[in-house]
Amino acid sequence: MNDPVPDEKLMLAYRDGDARAFEALYARHRGGVFRYVLRQVGFRSAAEEVFQEIWTKIIAARGRYRVDARFATFLYTVAHNCVVDHFRSRPPLHLVSFDGDAGDEAAAVPGPEQEQPERIVARRQSAQRLLRALALLPDEQREAFLLHEEGELTLEEIAGVTGVGRETAKSRLRYALVKLRQILNEFDLRDSELNVSGAGHETDVA
Amino acid sequence: MKPTSPEDRELEALAADVSARYRDASDAQPPAHLDAAILEAARRQASRPRKRNWHYPASIAAMLVIGVSLALLTSELEDPLPPLDQVAGSRSGDAARDTNAALESDSERRAEPAAKALPDTPEAQFGRDIGSRLSRERVTREQAEPEYRAAVPVSPEQSAGAAAPVAPPAPAAVQAPPPSEAGALRKREAPRDAELQAQSSAESVSDAAAAKEGAAPADWVKRIEALLREGRTGEAERELARFRQQHPDYPLPQGLREWSDELKR
Numbered sequence: 001m002n003d004p005v006p007d008e009k010l011m012l013a014y015r016d017g018d019a020r021a022f023e024a025l026y027a028r029h030r031g032g033v034f035r036y037v038l039r040q041v042g043f044r045s046a047a048e049e050v051f052q053e054i055w056t057k058i059i060a061a062r063g064r065y066r067v068d069a070r071f072a073t074f075l076y077t078v079a080h081n082c083v084v085d086h087f088r089s090r091p092p093l094h095l096v097s098f099d100g101d102a103g104d105e106a107a108a109v110p111g112p113e114q115e116q117p118e119r120i121v122a123r124r125q126s127a128q129r130l131l132r133a134l135a136l137l138p139d140e141q142r143e144a145f146l147l148h149e150e151g152e153l154t155l156e157e158i159a160g161v162t163g164v165g166r167e168t169a170k171s172r173l174r175y176a177l178v179k180l181r182q183i184l185n186e187f188d189l190r191d192s193e194l195n196v197s198g199a200g201h202e203t204d205v206a
Numbered sequence: 207m208k209p210t211s212p213e214d215r216e217l218e219a220l221a222a223d224v225s226a227r228y229r230d231a232s233d234a235q236p237p238a239h240l241d242a243a244i245l246e247a248a249r250r251q252a253s254r255p256r257k258r259n260w261h262y263p264a265s266i267a268a269m270l271v272i273g274v275s276l277a278l279l280t281s282e283l284e285d286p287l288p289p290l291d292q293v294a295g296s297r298s299g300d301a302a303r304d305t306n307a308a309l310e311s312d313s314e315r316r317a318e319p320a321a322k323a324l325p326d327t328p329e330a331q332f333g334r335d336i337g338s339r340l341s342r343e344r345v346t347r348e349q350a351e352p353e354y355r356a357a358v359p360v361s362p363e364q365s366a367g368a369a370a371p372v373a374p375p376a377p378a379a380v381q382a383p384p385p386s387e388a389g390a391l392r393k394r395e396a397p398r399d400a401e402l403q404a405q406s407s408a409e410s411v412s413d414a415a416a417a418k419e420g421a422a423p424a425d426w427v428k429r430i431e432a433l434l435r436e437g438r439t440g441e442a443e444r445e446l447a448r449f450r451q452q453h454p455d456y457p458l459p460q461g462l463r464e465w466s467d468e469l470k471r
Binding site: 014017018019022023026030031034035038039044048051052055056059060062123126127128130131134148149155170173174177178180181184 | 213214217220221223224225227228229230231232233234235236237240241243244245247248249251252253
């Protein structure tokens with residue numbers, strides 16, 4: 001089984017003129033970077049704008065790229081800076097705008113084809129609730145969680161991208177995970193209650 | 207994330223559960239048109255020749271140019287220090303030159319005011335007249351006695367004065383001493399006169415003033431004559447008075463005697 005080519009090699013190949021190396025690199029990271037931006041910016045249109053700016057900067061940095069760290073760290077550092085720049089020019093409006101986007105996205109969550117409608121609805125509700133909980137997290141905790149989930153960065157890398165110490169990054173990530181876990185547990189509890197009542201109802205009907 | 211402590215492992219376990227749920231819930235992707243635009247931009251950029259990083263070579267070259275220029279400029283401005291013995295030698299030479307220059311300028315300063323202050327006063331004019339008369343007397347002697355000329359070294363100024371057409375012939379009143387007396391006087395005066403010529407006029411007079419009390423009368427007389435030639439009549443008058451106190455019977459040269467008589471009158 002062939003190991004995938006490391007990101008750094010792909011970027012070096014692109015620096016040397018190989019456009020297909022960039023396509024491979026972009027395919028690997030496009031989803032993660034886009035979601036990282038979307039969860040922070042809130043609006044899809046704004047997220048697309050920031051997303052394009054990030055990749056434009058990566059392309060422009062091609063000539064002076066050097067392997068000083070993982071490519072993901074470099075990429076998410078650029079993304080972090082672009083998001084900060086975006087909020088400097090336009091203050092965040094998460095609470096007003098996020099519901100619509102989150103609802104749309106949650107509605108688009110795919111499920112198994114033969115899944116029962118109740119389960120599909122439950123999954124969508126779970127996703128919507130998780131995304132809403134994520135939007136309600138403090139900015140620093142949300143960013144730490146997204147860098148961990150979308151960029152798959154280590155605590156040290158998160159600390160480096162956000163410009164804080166490792167323990168601070170760890171604390172932020174821990175708080176984010178604990179809060180999300182609590183919300184998910186509450187939902188699970190309701191879901192199980194719903195299932196129990198639904199089963200009782202079916203029994204009654206039956 | 208590589209767990210390294212129990213805390214990290216606990217965090218990782220917590221993240222694993224939430225991550226799975228998050229990935230199920232979140233699958234947002236960028237739109238296709240954005241993908242196409244970004245990939246097109248990347249291809250365009252890749253087709254361009256890569257910009258060489260010229261900043262480092264350019265900055266190094268600039269630093270070299272500036273450094274070399276500064277070094278050259280500094281070496282031009284500052285000569286290397288000479289060895290200590292050269293410094294000492296040049297300093298002693300400089301000191302000697304400075305001393306000579308100071309002495310020269312000092313003597314010039316002392317001579318100039320005397321020459322400049324006197325012309326306006328009648329006394330100074332009188333002194334200059336007497337001086338010229340004494341010079342004429344010497345010229346007469348030289349013409350009359352070639353031995354005298356041979357014994358006396360003549361300075362350029364004196365020779366010019368002697369050759370000058372303004373010098374009138376010796377008056378009839380100026381009489382040469384008898385030959386025997388003149389010879390003795392000539393023998394006495396010749397080396398002394400030469401000695402006087404060698405000395406700087408003003409300084410030699412002032413320097414010799416300390417020793418004049420014990421000097422020979424003829425030397426003293428010569429100094430008084432020199433003072434008169436320089437127009438320093440006041441000093442000459444004082445010197446003559448002192449001379450007369452010590453040598454009341456010493457016969458003065460005729461010019462000096464006439465000047466003395468005029469002073470008495």
